[in-house]
Amino acid sequence: MAAASSCNFNWGVNGKGTPEQPCSSPKSSQILFSSNLSFCYSNIRYCLSLRSHQTLLSTRFNETKNSAFVVASAKADPLKIMISGAPASGKGTQCELITKKYGLVHIAAGDLLRAEIASGSENGKRAKEYMEKGQLVPNEIVVMMVKERLLLPDSQENGWLLDGYPRSLLQATALKEFGFQPDLFILLEVHEEILVERVVGRRLDPVTGKIYHLKYSPPETEEIAARLTQRFDDTEEKVKLRLQTHHQNVEAVLLMYEDITLKVNGNVPKEDVFAQIDGALTKLHEDRKLI
Numbered sequence: 001m002a003a004a005s006s007c008n009f010n011w012g013v014n015g016k017g018t019p020e021q022p023c024s025s026p027k028s029s030q031i032l033f034s035s036n037l038s039f040c041y042s043n044i045r046y047c048l049s050l051r052s053h054q055t056l057l058s059t060r061f062n063e064t065k066n067s068a069f070v071v072a073s074a075k076a077d078p079l080k081i082m083i084s085g086a087p088a089s090g091k092g093t094q095c096e097l098i099t100k101k102y103g104l105v106h107i108a109a110g111d112l113l114r115a116e117i118a119s120g121s122e123n124g125k126r127a128k129e130y131m132e133k134g135q136l137v138p139n140e141i142v143v144m145m146v147k148e149r150l151l152l153p154d155s156q157e158n159g160w161l162l163d164g165y166p167r168s169l170l171q172a173t174a175l176k177e178f179g180f181q182p183d184l185f186i187l188l189e190v191h192e193e194i195l196v197e198r199v200v201g202r203r204l205d206p207v208t209g210k211i212y213h214l215k216y217s218p219p220e221t222e223e224i225a226a227r228l229t230q231r232f233d234d235t236e237e238k239v240k241l242r243l244q245t246h247h248q249n250v251e252a253v254l255l256m257y258e259d260i261t262l263k264v265n266g267n268v269p270k271e272d273v274f275a276q277i278d279g280a281l282t283k284l285h286e287d288r289k290l291i
Helices: 092-102 109-119 122-132 139-150 153-158 167-175 192-200 222-227 237-260 269-291
Strands: 007-013 021-024 030-032 044-052 054-066 071-074 078-087 104-107 159-163 184-189 202-204 211-213 260-263
Touching: 078 092, 078 122, 078 237, 092 104, 092 159, 092 184, 092 269, 104 139, 104 153, 104 269, 109 122, 109 192, 122 139, 139 153, 139 159, 139 167, 159 184, 184 269, 192 202, 192 237, 237 260, 260 269
Parallel strands: 044 071, 078 159, 078 184, 104 159, 184 260
Antiparallel strands: 007 021, 030 054, 044 054, 202 211
């Protein structure tokens, strides 16, 4: 840290330069800031350079005359987002658009579960035992998987997008106890009749693995159409049961995140859905830069 002669000065927050609190600068100092600032003393202008990875900023003072500028470079904390939506709500598409624009790490509990089982990890072995018996994997196993993924360096540095999790108040409470609190909880809302139509019309190409929809995304050729199959649970009866379970779970989770919930109209085209999400994330990101 460069030495600076002792003097008194006032500082202001949020770059407005409003005097808030007098302080003095010794020959060597280190200050905690959580906002932009500018200052001057008497007729002498001071140039302040701020560099920070978190909130601890080292300062360098250069005394200049007849100049008035302040350079502030502080990296905003990465975004932490959760997104929830019913089956066929378009959640997967929105996750792709969000991660592409904002560089967040996409984390889906289902993908983690499959990856853990494939890797043969301890959590994966325990999960596999339950699944082979036709039982649900206990919350504590899935929560630990999610926790470990959220703690990896890429999630910490770039921020994360937690997809379809938590699904219950118990899971949300566990994440909170581990210190994971989202900045925004996005809820995609789509009319039930639209969801049912989207699900019942889905078809799978067993050769390529591509998903088609008989109405919205039909197969390119008759040959492909002839080999398409339907998932056993993509029937109207089963999807309505899944939707009922989803609504019950979401209502419980919203109790934890109601103050930070963004309800998005998912009945419109995907571009319009993303525009709603993008507006909220952009504002959140810009607000972070001012802190």
